[in-house]
């Protein structure tokens with residue numbers, strides 16, 4: 430039986446307006462919110478880019494303000510979607526220092542951080558940094574490694590760290606073949622090796638990179654099987670919000 434899409438907790442998306450390469454306005458964010466609500470989804474964790482030294486690096490306070498403003502706007506439009514805070518944190522040499530100062534936003538205020546590997550560089554520094562965070566008893570999820578050339582070429586360094594506790598989030602689009610064959614093959618290889626913990630949309634708008642629709646959800650259920658889909662899209666992400674203070 431196909432799992433209920435309404436229970437899907439999308440823990441990686443860019444719904445907040447004017448903060449990164451997601452929606453530019455509250456209205457565009459509301460269009461994205463409608464995509465979720467139309468299939469019965471009631472809550473998400475949003476993860477704006479955090480790339481130090483660029484325009485996409487707003488802090489926790491600003492994220493909280495943006496969520497409050499969007500929530501108010503959605504309420505007026507009668508779009509019932511609860512949004513938990515998160516961050517998609519790109520590797521930067523100051524990352525550990527920022528962590529120590531409490532500047533990084535964990536997913537739904539849990540002790541889990543979503544790290545984004547670079548599309549250009551090797552992942553050595555990032556993996557080292559993630560190891561140091563884990564030593565500090567923080568959980569780390571690596572966002573969409575299947576889209577990164579260095580992991581497409583060799584999964585070994587990543588697999589070693591997964592065995593030490595690093596968690597992996599794949600994009601639904603990769604499994605559905607929307608990011609090309611290399612991303613799909615790497616995604617399926619990680620799934621076969623049972624090294625995947627989360628699946629999320631990484632949605633950026635209501636048009637191009639949009640939230641998952643029912644047809645895509647059903648397709649994922651065929652590809653992965655209902656049990657694994659439930660684990661990756663419903664059970665594991667819900668653990669993140671169950672440890673939240675809200």
Ligand SMILES: [Fe+2]
Pocket residue numbers: 441442443517631
């Ligand atoms: Fe993202």
